[in-house]
Amino acid sequence: QWQLVESGGGLVQPGGSLRLSCAASGFTLNSYAIGWFRQAPGKEREGVSCIGAGDGSTHYADSLKGRFTISRDIAKNTVYLQMNSLKPEDTAVYYCAVDVLRGSKCPGKYDYWGQGTQVTVSS
Numbered sequence: 001q002w003q004l005v006e007s008g009g010g011l012v013q014p015g016g017s018l019r020l021s022c023a024a025s026g027f028t029l030n031s032y033a034i035g036w037f038r039q040a041p042g043k044e045r046e047g048v049s050c051i052g053a054g055d056g057s058t059h060y061a062d063s064l065k066g067r068f069t070i071s072r073d074i075a076k077n078t079v080y081l082q083m084n085s086l087k088p089e090d091t092a093v094y095y096c097a098v099d100v101l102r103g104s105k106c107p108g109k110y111d112y113w114g115q116g117t118q119v120t121v122s123s
Contacts, residue, residue, distance in 0.1 A: 002026040002112045004096050009117030012086055020081040020117060022096030030056070030072060033099040033108035034079045038092035038119075048094070050106035051079060059106035086121045093118050 008020040022034065036048040049070040050059040058070050069082040079096060094117050097110035 002098065002100070004098060004112060004114035006094065006096055006114045006117040009094060009119045011120045011122065013123050014087060014121055016086050016121070017082070017084045018086065018119060020083065020094055020096075020119070022079040022081075022114060024077045024079070024098065027098070028074075029077050029079060029098070030054070030074045031102055033101075033104035033106055034072070035097050035099070035106070035108055035110055036070060036079075036081045036094060037097060037110075038090075038094045039116075040089075040092040043092075045095075047107065049081060050108055052105040052108075053103045057106065083119070086119075088121045091119060091121050 003025045005023045012018055031053050033052045035050040037045050038048050039045040048061055051070045051072055067085045072079045095113055097113045099108035100111045
């Protein structure tokens with residue numbers, strides 16, 4: 001059974017950092033594209049970042065380049081999202097998802113989703 005579990009969210013002050021984790025089970029995540037998404041209250045879900053299968057090529061939303069970094073630890077079967085210089089507008093529930101097509105590359109089409117982790121940026 002494929003499963004994704006996010007963690008690492010919380011309350012942080014503007015300018016601070018957080019690292020989100022997306023732990024996968026039931027599959028080997030480096031064989032599939034993994035994406036991070038977020039949804040703020042009253043807004044549509046938006047794509048944040050993606051890491052593709054194999055060589056791990058990455059993709060970022062233009063507005064987030066330079067502040068967010070996606071990476072993966074194959075041994076831990078976990079994908080991370082390092083978020084720096086956080087702003088109040090980054091407040092959202094963050095989700096990770098997997099594209100079940102083996103060898104999938106970014107941007108991907110996502111089939112399984114985690115439950116999400118809340119990130120709140122506030123002073």
